[in-house]
Amino acid sequence: MSKYSAQRRHFLKQMGVGTGLTLGVSLLPKATFAATNQTQTAHLAPNVFVAITEDGTLEVTCHRSEMGQQIRTAITQIIADELDADWQRVKTLQADGDKKYGDQNTDGSRSIRRNLARLQMAGATAALLLKQAAAKGWNVEPDSCQCKNHQVIHTASGRSADFSQLVSVAATLPMPEEGLVKPKARKDWRYVGKGIRSIDMEAVQAGTTIFGQDITIDDMLYAVIQRPPVMFTQPDSVDDKKARSMKGVKDVITLPTASAPANFFPLGGVAVLADNTWTAMQGVKALNITWTENDHSKYDSQSEKQILKETARKAGEVVRQRGDIKQALNSAHKTVEATYYAPLLAQAPMEPPAAAARVDGDSAEVWTSTQNPQAAQALVAEILKIPVENVTIHVTLLGGGFGRKSKPDFAAEAAWLAQKAGRPVKVVWRREDDIQHGFYHTVSAQHIRAALDENGNAIAWHHNTVFPTISSTFSTEANSPSSGELRLGFIDNPFDIPNIQLEKGQAKNHVRIGWLRSVANVYHAYAIHTFADELAYAAGKDSKAYLQQLIGKPRHIDLAKEGAEYDNYGDPLETYPIDTGRLRAVLDKATEMARWDDREKEKRHLGVAAHRSFLSYVATVVEVVVDDNGSWRIPNAYICIDAGTIVNSEHVKAQCEGGAIFGLSCAIGEISATDGAINQTNFHNYQVARMQHAPENIEVHIVDSDAAPGGVGEPPTPPFAPALANALFAATGKRIQELPIPLTLKA
Amino acid sequence: MIAFTLNDQTIQYDGDPNTPLLWVIRDRAGLTGTKYGCGISQCGACTVHVNGMTKRSCVTPVSGIADQHVTTVEGVEGKEAEAIQIAWIEKDVPQCGYCQSGQVMSAVALLKQKPNPSDEDIDNAMAGNICRCATYQRIRQAIHSAARQMEDSE
Numbered sequence: 001m002s003k004y005s006a007q008r009r010h011f012l013k014q015m016g017v018g019t020g021l022t023l024g025v026s027l028l029p030k031a032t033f034a035a036t037n038q039t040q041t042a043h044l045a046p047n048v049f050v051a052i053t054e055d056g057t058l059e060v061t062c063h064r065s066e067m068g069q070q071i072r073t074a075i076t077q078i079i080a081d082e083l084d085a086d087w088q089r090v091k092t093l094q095a096d097g098d099k100k101y102g103d104q105n106t107d108g109s110r111s112i113r114r115n116l117a118r119l120q121m122a123g124a125t126a127a128l129l130l131k132q133a134a135a136k137g138w139n140v141e142p143d144s145c146q147c148k149n150h151q152v153i154h155t156a157s158g159r160s161a162d163f164s165q166l167v168s169v170a171a172t173l174p175m176p177e178e179g180l181v182k183p184k185a186r187k188d189w190r191y192v193g194k195g196i197r198s199i200d201m202e203a204v205q206a207g208t209t210i211f212g213q214d215i216t217i218d219d220m221l222y223a224v225i226q227r228p229p230v231m232f233t234q235p236d237s238v239d240d241k242k243a244r245s246m247k248g249v250k251d252v253i254t255l256p257t258a259s260a261p262a263n264f265f266p267l268g269g270v271a272v273l274a275d276n277t278w279t280a281m282q283g284v285k286a287l288n289i290t291w292t293e294n295d296h297s298k299y300d301s302q303s304e305k306q307i308l309k310e311t312a313r314k315a316g317e318v319v320r321q322r323g324d325i326k327q328a329l330n331s332a333h334k335t336v337e338a339t340y341y342a343p344l345l346a347q348a349p350m351e352p353p354a355a356a357a358r359v360d361g362d363s364a365e366v367w368t369s370t371q372n373p374q375a376a377q378a379l380v381a382e383i384l385k386i387p388v389e390n391v392t393i394h395v396t397l398l399g400g401g402f403g404r405k406s407k408p409d410f411a412a413e414a415a416w417l418a419q420k421a422g423r424p425v426k427v428v429w430r431r432e433d434d435i436q437h438g439f440y441h442t443v444s445a446q447h448i449r450a451a452l453d454e455n456g457n458a459i460a461w462h463h464n465t466v467f468p469t470i471s472s473t474f475s476t477e478a479n480s481p482s483s484g485e486l487r488l489g490f491i492d493n494p495f496d497i498p499n500i501q502l503e504k505g506q507a508k509n510h511v512r513i514g515w516l517r518s519v520a521n522v523y524h525a526y527a528i529h530t531f532a533d534e535l536a537y538a539a540g541k542d543s544k545a546y547l548q549q550l551i552g553k554p555r556h557i558d559l560a561k562e563g564a565e566y567d568n569y570g571d572p573l574e575t576y577p578i579d580t581g582r583l584r585a586v587l588d589k590a591t592e593m594a595r596w597d598d599r600e601k602e603k604r605h606l607g608v609a610a611h612r613s614f615l616s617y618v619a620t621v622v623e624v625v626v627d628d629n630g631s632w633r634i635p636n637a638y639i640c641i642d643a644g645t646i647v648n649s650e651h652v653k654a655q656c657e658g659g660a661i662f663g664l665s666c667a668i669g670e671i672s673a674t675d676g677a678i679n680q681t682n683f684h685n686y687q688v689a690r691m692q693h694a695p696e697n698i699e700v701h702i703v704d705s706d707a708a709p710g711g712v713g714e715p716p717t718p719p720f721a722p723a724l725a726n727a728l729f730a731a732t733g734k735r736i737q738e739l740p741i742p743l744t745l746k747a
Numbered sequence: 748m749i750a751f752t753l754n755d756q757t758i759q760y761d762g763d764p765n766t767p768l769l770w771v772i773r774d775r776a777g778l779t780g781t782k783y784g785c786g787i788s789q790c791g792a793c794t795v796h797v798n799g800m801t802k803r804s805c806v807t808p809v810s811g812i813a814d815q816h817v818t819t820v821e822g823v824e825g826k827e828a829e830a831i832q833i834a835w836i837e838k839d840v841p842q843c844g845y846c847q848s849g850q851v852m853s854a855v856a857l858l859k860q861k862p863n864p865s866d867e868d869i870d871n872a873m874a875g876n877i878c879r880c881a882t883y884q885r886i887r888q889a890i891h892s893a894a895r896q897m898e899d900s901e
Contacts, residue, residue, distance in 0.1 A: 068842030068880040197839050204844040205832050207780020207820035211845060214779035222774070247763070278770035279763070281786070350784050350792060350845040350879045399782070399845025400879045431785040650839050654885070658842055661881030683789035683877060692870040694883040 048100050049122040050079055052130075056150065056164030058083060058090045063101035064111040065371045066094070066200070067349075067398035067405070068658070069713045070651040071111045073199045075119060077191040077647055082123025082184055083130070083163075086150035087191070092199055097373025097393035105372040107406045107515060108569065109614035109711025112647055116709050120183035128181055133170035134161050186645075186706060195650030200397070211399045212354035212369030212410075213428060220356060220424040221250055223417050224280040226287055227269035227437045230297045230676035231511055232259055235270055239288035243272055246286060248279035253420055255413065260476045262512045264379050266413045267437055273421055277428055297676040299510035301344065301443065308445035308466050308507055309339050316464045316503030317480065320491050320564035323499030328460035332451030336538045340448070340527040342739040344671035345441035346680075347516050348688060351399020352434040356426035357414035362386040364418070368411045369398040376408035380415040391415075402662070403515030407439050435686050436678040439514025440671055442467045446527040451499075456539025458550060460499040465490055465524065468509035480506045481520075483565045489524035489613055489718060491564045494580050495532075496552025500562070510676060517659070521613040521718040522666050526739070529609035529722030534735065543726060544591045544608055551610070554581025569615050575708045576615040582642050583610055583617050586703065589640040590619035593699055607726025609719035614711025616643040617703075620660060620719040622695070624727040630745035632728060634664075637695040639716060644707035656700040656716040663720025665689040670740045687740065749813045753778070754822025764810035768802070769793045771809045772819060780820040780848045784877070791876030794849035795819050801856040803875075820848035826900070827858040830893035838889040842880030850876050854890050863894045 051059040060079045064071045076092045079085075095101055103114065127147045134152035135142040138159055145154050153160040203209045228234060234257035243252055250273045257268035272283030329335060355368035357380075364384055370376045373393040381388040398405055410427055418425040444467035451460035469485060471478035481504045483491075491502055516522070529547075536546035556577040559566040568576055587610040591597075599606050605626070610619035623636040639656045646652045665688045672679045680686040725736040732745060749760045753776055760771050772781050772795070781804060784792030788803040795804045796818040804817075831854050834840075841847045850873070857864055857872040864872065869887050878886070 066843075068844070070842070195839070197836065198841060200844060201836055201839070201841065204841045204847050205820075205835060205851070207778070207848050209844050210779070211782075213783060214773075216777070276762075276766075276770060276774040277783075278766045278774070348879060350790070350843065350877065351782070352784075397845075398843060400843045402879070428783075431787075431790075654839070654842060654882070657884050658881040661883065662879070665879075665881075682787055683785050684787065688877060688879065689881060689883075690877055691873040691883045691886070694881060696866060696884075696887070698884050 047122065047126070049119060050126045052126065052163055052167050054164065054167060056089060056162055056167065058085045058163070059093055060090060061093045061095050063095040063104050064115070065106040065373070065395055065398055065401065067106065067371065067401035069111070069655060070198050070648060071106070073196060073651065074112060074647040075115070076199055077196055078116060078119045079123040081189055081191040082120055083127045084147040084149060084190060089150055094395055097377045097395065099374060104374050105406065106401070107371055107403060109714045113571070113615065113709045113711060116645065116647065121181055124183040125176060125181045128176050129170040129173050130163060130166045132173050132176070133166040136169060137161070192647050193649060196648055197650070209397050211351050212367065212396045213351055213399065215356040215367040215396060215426060217356055217358055217424040217426070220426055221273040221275065221421060222277045222280045223271045223273045223425050223427045224284045224430060225255065225269045225271045225413065225427065225433065226284045226289060227267045227433060228257065228291055229436070230291065230294065231262070231267070232257065232296065233291045233294055234268060236290040236292050238270055240270070242286040243283040246279060246283055248275045249283045250274055251421055252287070253417060255416065262473045264375060264407045264409050264412070266409045266416070271417055273417065273425060280428070281430060296510045299673050299676040301672040305341060308443065309341060311505040311507065312339055312445040312447040312464050312466045314505065316466070316505040318501060318503050319486055320500065320502040320559065320562050322562045325460050325462050325499045325501035328499040329449065329451045329462065332459065333454040334452040334538060335449060336452065336535055337447065337449040338531055338534060338737055340446045340530065340737050342444050342523040342526060344443045344511065345516055345666055345669050346435050346438045346671050346686060347402035347404035347441070348434060348686065349398070349400030349402055349404055352429040352431055353405060353410040354426065354428050355411040355414035356424065357411070357418040358424040359384065359415060359419040363390040364415050365392045365394070366411050366415055367394045367396055368408070368414070369396050369405055370408050370411060371398065371401045371405040372408060376411040379408050379412045383412045383416050384419055402517045403519070404438060406515055431682045435680050435682060439473065439512045441516035441522070442470070442513045444523040446523070448527060448531045450531070450535055452535065452539055456541055458495070458497045458535055461493070461495060461497045462501050463490070463493070464503040464505055466505035466507050467523070468507045468513050470513045470515065472509035473513050479508060480504050483567070485520040487566050488520035489528070489611060490520065491566055492559060492578055492612070493528060494557055494578055494583055494612065495550045496580070497550070511673065511678070517662055518613060518714040518717040521611065521714070522663070522721070525609060525611040525718035526721045526725070529611065529719065530725045530736065533607065533726040533729065544587070544596050547587060547608060547610065548584060551580050551584045551587065554579070554584065571615060576710065578612065583612055586610055586617045586619040586640040586642050589701055589703070590621050590638050593640065593701060594621035594623065594636070594638040596621065605727050605731035607723045607728070607730055609722040609726065611719045613715045613718055616641060616710030616712065616715040618715045618719055620723045622720065622723040622727045624724070624731050626728065626731045626745065631743060632731070632745065634695040634724070635697065637698045639698065640701045640703065641716065642703035642705055643710040643712050643715065644705050645709040646702060646712065649702060652702055652712050653700045655712050657698045659714065659716030660698060660720045661689050661694050663717040664693060664724065666717065667721035667724055668693070668740050668743060693743070749809055751812050751814060752816045754818060760809055765808050767805050768795070768807045768809050768812055768817065769804035772804060778819055778821050782845055782848060784846065790846070791849040791853060792846050794852040794876065796823065796852060796856060799856070799859065801853055820851055823852065823855055826897060827855045827893070830896045831855050831858065831889070833896060834889035834893035837892060838885045840882050840885040840889050842882055846876060846878045850878065850886055854886065854893070857890065858893060858897065862897055864890060
């Protein structure tokens with residue numbers, strides 16, 4: 001145990017706020033970061049990402065939430081690289097929620113694609129100041145100096161100085177003009193692009209990582225909340241006598257009930273506050289609550305499924321049109337159609353949501369595992385009716401997020417209860433709370449109809465998508481898919497088919513709808529690629545060859561020409577075109593890795609899908625073995641990703657592995673509802689992938705690319721389910737048009 | 748009063764004897780390496796060793812471990828633990844890290860029982876430990892690697 005105590009101290013220091021030792025070398029051009037105000041010296045513009053202490057330690061501040069994607073490591077790599085720092089002398093701090101960092105909402109696979117360039121600038125600015133400081137002392141040109149392993153060196157004269165020797169002078173220099181700051185050339189990268197190990201490894205091994213669930217504050221009470229079983233219902237009667245009589249129970253408090261639209265507000269319910277977690281959990285069990293009913297109390301996901309499927313088969317609102325679908329369908333040699341259904345899902349991060357809060361007058365301090373600290377800050381301020389600048393959000397490590405922790409409702413619960421109780425409170429969500437009161441990945445139904453000519457070529461594609469929208473969480477008016485969801489693998493369909501018509505249909509929400517890793521890409525890729533495989537079989541062609549043909553020749557797709565509203569994940573099409581050449585390339589590579597063309601000879605059952613999402617391209621081949629009882633396993637999966645420029649090759653690989661298996665979980669899991677309440681409660685009845693379900697072997701290939709960085713956390717998820725469904729068809733002849741896929745297929 | 752050994756420390760617990768060991772470890776002893784994930788022995792995040800054998804601490808009443816020796820991730824040691832730790836680093840296993848203490852405790856116990864486990868042994872021993880980041884492949888590789896290390900050092 002003792003061998004870890006030093007590491008433990010180190011990590012606690014790492015996770016804490018900057019110490020008094022920080023000199024605060026300031027290092028960012030004002031033009032790049034307008035909202036910075038952390039300066040400790042009047043004449044320097046402050047730097048929110050980089051600091052160098054007196055002893056030369058490079059302190060990197062990670063402003064994105066760490067939830068397993070290893071962003072703390074990646075950001076450290078980027079900054080350390082620009083300074084050519086000694087990895088042993090770099091320390092990573094975790095930023096609080098603060099708009100001075102710019103966007104901190106860690107979702108949408110944006111951390112690298114939106115921050116690589118600005119963090120390189122941040123690091124390069126620091127490097128330049130150190131060079132200028134050294135050059136001043138040596139009376140040489142800064143350009144003739146370079147950073148080399150935590151020193152500035154002047155090769156011509158053989159002089160060198162450690163960063164620690166330069167900090168005090170560098171801190172007095174004016175901020176360099178933006179044009180003078182030049183990030184390193186790609187060929188000179190020392191850390192970026194390499195498979196550097198997680199900086200949090202030692203802490204994980206020592207058990208010293210601190211997540212929201214792990215926070216303790218002096219004098220804190222532990223709260224567990226019984227939330228309304230049906231969205232927006234409230235307690236009709238609360239009998240808390242038994243709970244209050246329990247030793248250790250300090251209070252029972254009813255929270256305000258949320259009403260539509262849900263936004264990020266806490267749902268309400270009844271909280272039991274106790275002096276430890278277990279007593280709070282027991283106290284909640286002892287409550288006797290009756291709940292009101294409302295329209296959602298009639299929600300039955302089984303009957304709603306039929307309604308969604310019927311809607312999908314009817315004409316919807318056209319959102320993209322190419323050619324003339326009617327004419328093509330009428331002149332078809334053959335038409336094929338299918339309806340696909342995918343159920344609600346819960347993100348179920350391993351760490352259920354948790355937050356601890358201390359409220360003092362009109363100030364609040366919250367420690368929480370949030371993906372979105374600035375939203376947490378705003379919500380806590382709103383709930384407590386205090387100024388937003390008086391709310392401090394400390395971001396702990398996140399035990400997984402997957403979109404659940406983008407919603408800061410749990411931070412607001414803790415803050416509200418702390419204010420009411422007059423004592424710090426930690427709100428602990430039980431797994432049951434997480435499964436039953438979430439912001440769910442939406443249920444969906446899709447109908448696709450295609451026309452084939454006499455050679456089996458697809459000449460028409462008619463696709464209607466129907467699902468309760470995430471927008472319903474924010475507006476009571478929203479009753480059909482938003483453009484923000486349609487852009488996720490639906491409206492950007494890359495297929496080279498002369499006639500395409502895409503439609504959307506209306507659907508009502510009865511639970512809170514939220515984001516889940518890859519969001520609408522999950523069900524859109526599932527339907528599109530399962531159907532593409534159906535077409536290949538209908539045409540009597542090889543699935544890979546048919547998909548290659550559907551993708552067509554290398555080109556950039558212009559959706560605007562076809563009346564489609566498309567924002568390309570918020571990034572410009574010039575930088576990030578919809579490039580069918582890159583999609584085709586990952587497909588070719590993944591199928592080559594899988595020895596696709598030998599599969600019949602080798603009696604292996606494979607399925608394939610290739611999907612662009614979050615500006616990256618991923619192709620996945622899944623191999624299945626199905627035994628006589630219909631139970632199946634996945635010996636191999638092959639993944640090729642083109643994410644443009646990457647920062648950490650090992651962690652991109654890890655995201656591909658994990659993202660793929662997350663896709664597997666999406667294919668085998670189901671959340672359902674009866675009488676408006678979620679049927680599942682915990683991991684015994686909400687199926688997620690375990691060791692024995694996961695592919696025994698996953699091979700990942702990363703395309704070597706200097707294109708602009710795309711997303712990595714989400715893109716590996718969408719192609720997995722259709723590749724699996726197609727492999728199961730290859731093995732059994734059974735089409736999977738409805739999720740979840742049972743672990744044992746019926747004979 | 749219930750007394751037991753937690754790593755190298757003696758813990759005296761005078762609360763509700765039905766309290767699961769998990770909450771005594773976390774809330775009373777203040778060791779938060781052992782995690783809560785489900786509370787019903789379904790996810791394995793709370794896995795500890797009691798006298799060297801794996802236990803789901805979330806469903807183990809503290810009364811049941813009186814006078815016994817509990818080991819958590821903070822205190823696990825021995826050649827299996829060392830091999831697992833090295834292999835975990837080598838394979839860069841963790842993503843978010845939340846389930847990893849439980850994974851490590853299950854893996855160490857597996858190697859104690861089967862120094863050279865097959866894939867099937869790994870499936871069986873690790874089936875109870877969920878990882879939503881899905882680090883399964885690396886866990887499998889790391890266990891094999893740890894087994895090889897142990898063999899080589901003998």
